[in-house]
Amino acid sequence: MKFNIKITKAQNSQLGQVDFDDIPFGRVFSDHMFVADYKDGEWQSPRIVPFGRFEMHPAAMVLHYGQAIFEGMKASKSHDGTPFFLRPEMHAKRLNNSARRMCMPEVPEALFLEALHTLVDLDSDWIPPQEGSALYIRPYMFATDEFIGVKPSATYRFIIFTGPVGPYYPKPVSLIADRQFARAAVQGGTGEAKVAGNYAASLLPAKLANEKGYDQVMWLDSREFKYIQEVGTMNIFFVIDGTVVTPKLDGGILPGITRDTILKLLPEHGYKVEERPIAIDELVDAYKAGKLQEVFGSGTAAVVAHVSKVAYDGFEMELPPVEERKVGPFIKAQIDGMRSGKIEDKHGWIVPVQGQAVNA
Numbered sequence: 001m002k003f004n005i006k007i008t009k010a011q012n013s014q015l016g017q018v019d020f021d022d023i024p025f026g027r028v029f030s031d032h033m034f035v036a037d038y039k040d041g042e043w044q045s046p047r048i049v050p051f052g053r054f055e056m057h058p059a060a061m062v063l064h065y066g067q068a069i070f071e072g073m074k075a076s077k078s079h080d081g082t083p084f085f086l087r088p089e090m091h092a093k094r095l096n097n098s099a100r101r102m103c104m105p106e107v108p109e110a111l112f113l114e115a116l117h118t119l120v121d122l123d124s125d126w127i128p129p130q131e132g133s134a135l136y137i138r139p140y141m142f143a144t145d146e147f148i149g150v151k152p153s154a155t156y157r158f159i160i161f162t163g164p165v166g167p168y169y170p171k172p173v174s175l176i177a178d179r180q181f182a183r184a185a186v187q188g189g190t191g192e193a194k195v196a197g198n199y200a201a202s203l204l205p206a207k208l209a210n211e212k213g214y215d216q217v218m219w220l221d222s223r224e225f226k227y228i229q230e231v232g233t234m235n236i237f238f239v240i241d242g243t244v245v246t247p248k249l250d251g252g253i254l255p256g257i258t259r260d261t262i263l264k265l266l267p268e269h270g271y272k273v274e275e276r277p278i279a280i281d282e283l284v285d286a287y288k289a290g291k292l293q294e295v296f297g298s299g300t301a302a303v304v305a306h307v308s309k310v311a312y313d314g315f316e317m318e319l320p321p322v323e324e325r326k327v328g329p330f331i332k333a334q335i336d337g338m339r340s341g342k343i344e345d346k347h348g349w350i351v352p353v354q355g356q357a358v359n360a
């Protein structure tokens, strides 16, 4: 142990109250959380404490100027009961990319990983054994200076908490693209960082999409409203005439870790994959020509979410039933299979939870 994380255990575990066969996403929280505070230029007092509320000053800068970033990751148990993460260092790196964009301090990767391993080891009984379920992990950081005025905060809090989750989208999702709102600016904005404000800005368009009968927004680029970026809270993939296509990262798109996993796995299984700009008009043309075969989203929470239909300009593109699809179900089974330990991990992505032994 390099960081000497102080552990205060919860007196009473809440675990007995959880029905692992019926877990609502995002509403159940495990017994402990990791907390560290940034002050005088360094991360201080790394600790694990019972999960619970904490006080905030009304002038805490995050509440006014929105310096807040987060990650979403998961821990699972393989069929022999070993708890593990998938590509945890990628999340540490992405958190720090987000931190740099928001003028926040980085969390040393070793601290991030030690906190993660120690916390999840302590609450490993909270990892649901059911396939398709996992322990969702939420690392996040926010500004805590008590100050009115726009400048970077000098103090921050970094927290990791966890909670068991079932599927984020239990059924295929419907999407609508329009030209009224963008998720984030394509150049120079915050789209490629995982910042809280991006999600806040997505709420009104998502509500309007819901009112029109669609589950999620399919975002177009902010410059021309022409190129597809991502959907709701996921990256997006299309199967067009046998080729799997996903929008190329352009500064406005979140570099999804599940997206990256899919891009590496599919070619290894003989699929042709392209990362390139995809205009919404190209999608409509492909659909009209009978060449749009599948659409699916990818994300940590969603893993792989099949898309039932996409609407644009009053035109609806209905996609085939999931049973008739090939790529989406295949890649979902690959990722779920790796998670349950049934499919071999040839990339070193699976990292067993090491508890306090990490960095020892």
Ligand code: COI
Binding pocket: 071, 072, 073, 233, 299, 300, 301, 302
């Ligand atoms: C994730 O996919 O983990 C996210 O952070 C998205 C969130 C809406 C659950």
